[in-house]
Amino acid sequence: xxxxxxxxxxxxxxxxxxxxxxxxxxxxxxxxxxxxxxxxxxxxxxxxxxxxxxxxxxxxxxxxxxxxxxxxxxxxxxxxxxxxxxxxxxxxxxxxxxxxxxxxxxxxxxxxxxxxxxxxxxxxxxxxxxxxxxxxxxxxxxxxxxxxxxxxxxxxxxxxxxxxxxxxxxxxxxxxxxxxxxxxxxxxxxxxxxxxxxxxxxxxxxxxxxxxxxxxxxxxxxxxxxxxxxxxxxxxxxxxxxxxxxxxxxxxxxxxxxxxxxxxxxxxxxxxxxxxxxxxxxxxxxxxxxxxxxxxxx
Amino acid sequence: xxxxxxxxxxxxxxxxxxxxxxxxxxxxxxxxxxxxxxxxxxxxxxxxxxxxxxxxxxxxxxxxxxxxxxxxxxxxxxxxxxxxxxxxxxxxxxxxxxxxxxxxxxxxxxxxxxxxxxxxxxxxxxxxxxxxxxxxxxxxxxxxxxxxxxxxxxxxxxxxxxxxxxxxxxxxxxxxxxxxxxxxxxxxxxxxxxxxxxxxxxxxxxxxxxxxxxxxxxxxxxxxxxxxxxxxxxxxxxxxxxxxxxxxxxxxxxxxxxxxxxxxxxxxxxxxxxxxxxxxxxxxxxxxxxxxxxxxxx
Numbered sequence: 001x002x003x004x005x006x007x008x009x010x011x012x013x014x015x016x017x018x019x020x021x022x023x024x025x026x027x028x029x030x031x032x033x034x035x036x037x038x039x040x041x042x043x044x045x046x047x048x049x050x051x052x053x054x055x056x057x058x059x060x061x062x063x064x065x066x067x068x069x070x071x072x073x074x075x076x077x078x079x080x081x082x083x084x085x086x087x088x089x090x091x092x093x094x095x096x097x098x099x100x101x102x103x104x105x106x107x108x109x110x111x112x113x114x115x116x117x118x119x120x121x122x123x124x125x126x127x128x129x130x131x132x133x134x135x136x137x138x139x140x141x142x143x144x145x146x147x148x149x150x151x152x153x154x155x156x157x158x159x160x161x162x163x164x165x166x167x168x169x170x171x172x173x174x175x176x177x178x179x180x181x182x183x184x185x186x187x188x189x190x191x192x193x194x195x196x197x198x199x200x201x202x203x204x205x206x207x208x209x210x211x212x213x214x215x216x217x218x219x220x221x222x223x224x225x226x227x228x229x230x231x232x233x234x235x236x237x238x239x240x241x242x243x244x245x246x247x248x249x250x251x252x253x254x255x256x257x258x259x260x261x262x263x264x265x266x267x268x269x270x271x272x273x274x275x276x277x278x279x280x281x282x283x284x285x286x287x288x289x290x291x292x293x294x295x296x297x298x
Numbered sequence: 299x300x301x302x303x304x305x306x307x308x309x310x311x312x313x314x315x316x317x318x319x320x321x322x323x324x325x326x327x328x329x330x331x332x333x334x335x336x337x338x339x340x341x342x343x344x345x346x347x348x349x350x351x352x353x354x355x356x357x358x359x360x361x362x363x364x365x366x367x368x369x370x371x372x373x374x375x376x377x378x379x380x381x382x383x384x385x386x387x388x389x390x391x392x393x394x395x396x397x398x399x400x401x402x403x404x405x406x407x408x409x410x411x412x413x414x415x416x417x418x419x420x421x422x423x424x425x426x427x428x429x430x431x432x433x434x435x436x437x438x439x440x441x442x443x444x445x446x447x448x449x450x451x452x453x454x455x456x457x458x459x460x461x462x463x464x465x466x467x468x469x470x471x472x473x474x475x476x477x478x479x480x481x482x483x484x485x486x487x488x489x490x491x492x493x494x495x496x497x498x499x500x501x502x503x504x505x506x507x508x509x510x511x512x513x514x515x516x517x518x519x520x521x522x523x524x525x526x527x528x529x530x531x532x533x534x535x536x537x538x539x540x541x542x543x544x545x546x547x548x549x550x551x552x553x554x555x556x557x558x559x560x561x562x563x564x565x566x567x568x569x570x571x572x573x574x575x576x577x578x579x580x581x582x583x584x585x586x587x588x589x590x591x592x593x594x595x596x
Contacts, residue, residue, distance in 0.1 A: 128516065128518050130519070130520075150516070187512060187513055187516050188516065190504060190513050191504070191513050191514075191516055191517040192520055195524040195525075196520065198496060198524070198557075199524060199579075200560075200575060200579040201579075202492070202493060203579035204575050204576075206488060206582065207578050207579060212582070215485055215488050216489075216586045218475075218489055220426050220489070221428070222490055222494065222527045224587070225527060226493040226523070227493075227583050228523045228524075228583075230579045231583045231587065232520075232580065233580075234576035234577040234580055235573060237572075238572045241564060241572055242564075242569050249561070249565065252557070252561055254503060255503055255557075256561075258503045259496075259553075259554060262498075262499055262550075263554075266539060266543055266547055271537075274536045274539055275533060277498060277502050278502075278530075278532035280502050280505050281499075281501035281502040281528045282501075282529050282531075282532055284504065284510070284514070285501045285525050285529045286529050288514045289522070
């Protein structure tokens with residue numbers, strides 16, 4: 001006899017790559033009975049039903065969440081406060097919440113401002129998994145397999161509730177890490193948000209030149225790698241930059257100081273200083289590149 | 299009956315990836331009778347002979363170049379002036395020269411300062427082909443196939459000499475483009491040298507932090523692409539930065555102004571401006587990424 005699924009009903013707001021893959025993964029693990037989806041576009045929701053990503057489209061959000069075991073917010077972060085405010089009055093004592101946002105301090109602030117007493121049942125999460133494509137059609141049951149998911153539990157969370165949200169992401173195959181929301185945002189400002197900003201900046205700077213075709217025609221593989229993330233979604237990255245504005249400004253200023261130092265070395269033709277900086281970078285990059293991907297425990 | 303090879307004797311200084319692949323490509327095309335190699339390390343030269351990359355090691359550079367049809371300088375650019383000065387007195391009227399340096403104005407200046415009358419037979423070149431690995435063991439006959447080679451002919455060059463050097467690179471399978479040395483350096487400062495500097499700077503900035511492990515442990519695929527070029531060779535990139543210092547400083551200052559603009563938009567929470575910049579960059583990056591690789595004419 002099959003074991004009972006962990007969750008009877010899961011409600012997902014935003015049935016795209018992140019939300020859809022969460023649904024498929026829980027279904028593949030046999031850990032959910034019913035997935036109800038909400039979204040901005042009727043067409044996408046219908047497609048998600050057709051593809052078996054969700055079992056049905058929701059109509060009344062308050063009614064659907066009132067008897068849900070778990071709610072996942074998987075919309076762009078800028079839309080989360082409004083959804084939280086809309087569902088807050090209907091959340092019952094048994095309903096846990098988590099999210100898939102790329103920034104955490106702003107989502108936590110929104111939760112504290114809108115969820116009232118239910119904030120204790122919201123366990124924020126950031127799955128470190130992306131893909132070239134987006135939308136429900138790109139969703140895959142294995143998107144989170146052996147990928148990191150960062151939980152940023154709140155002081156208000158009960159230990160058992162954190163464990164239950166953790167188990168949901170673990171059923172998706174993810175490796176769970178915990179950080180404070182502030183540490184999360186500081187780390188991702190440095191290793192993700194800033195590189196995106198820098199890559200957008202380089203391509204923009206070329207694209208606005210009159211003789212841009214000359215430049216682009218000689219760009220090669222190093223440029224290709226460096227600028228791959230400049231093909232990312234402008235609206236999504238606008239929101240991430242704004243949501244993590246304070247930490248990103250701090251990282252940007254650190255980086256500008258680093259560029260000033262390189263500029264100074266170059267200006268003075270100080271080859272030894274340039275080489276020292278390049279060498280530290282190369283050693284660190286190689287050491288990082290060789291780190292074997294972490295495995296799930298058996 | 300096989301056609302006569304284009305070159306009876308080719309002398310190569312620096313038998314690594316660039317020089318070795320040039321030798322193998324001309325051999326594969328049946329366009330060279332004998333390749334003589336010079337280099338700093340006896341071990342590498344022996345390996346190049348063992349691998350059939352060169353036919354023999356040279357001993358006396360002056361004597362070897364005196365009856366060569368073509369000399370290729372494929373050392374780091376910083377070593378070229380000394381080699382040019384050493385061989386200049388022995389170059390005959392029939393010996394053409396080319397190089398494989400990543401910067402051109404500095405190589406041209408060195409040629410004008412050292413080669414005397416022979417400068418007219420020096421046709422500078424920059425093959426846009428690299429690989430993860432270096433050294434003679436990494437050399438491949440097809441390294442230049444359908445890759446761009448930029449020639450930067452000099453006012454002193456005879457048309458027929460440019461055509462002959464061009465044909466050597468064409469025998470390697472390359473697509474030939476021509477730029478002035480100054481335009482070359484400006485273009486590559488923007489699309490190659492600056493991105494390397496920016497990537498080194500990002501990794502260095504993380505690597506010097508006490509809590510660097512925390513940051514590196516959450517770095518993901520975007521970071522991987524952006525920083526791949528930060529694993530490049532420090533000494534080589536020191537030399538390129540110094541050799542192309544003026545154009546690189548200009549590009550770096552443009553870029554810093556671009557970052558100042560982004561910082562200002564972020565500081566003011568000006569989402570519309572951020573999104574506009576990201577959108578221009580994404581559109582340009584996608585258009586470039588979709589450009590089909592140029593084909594060789596049949």
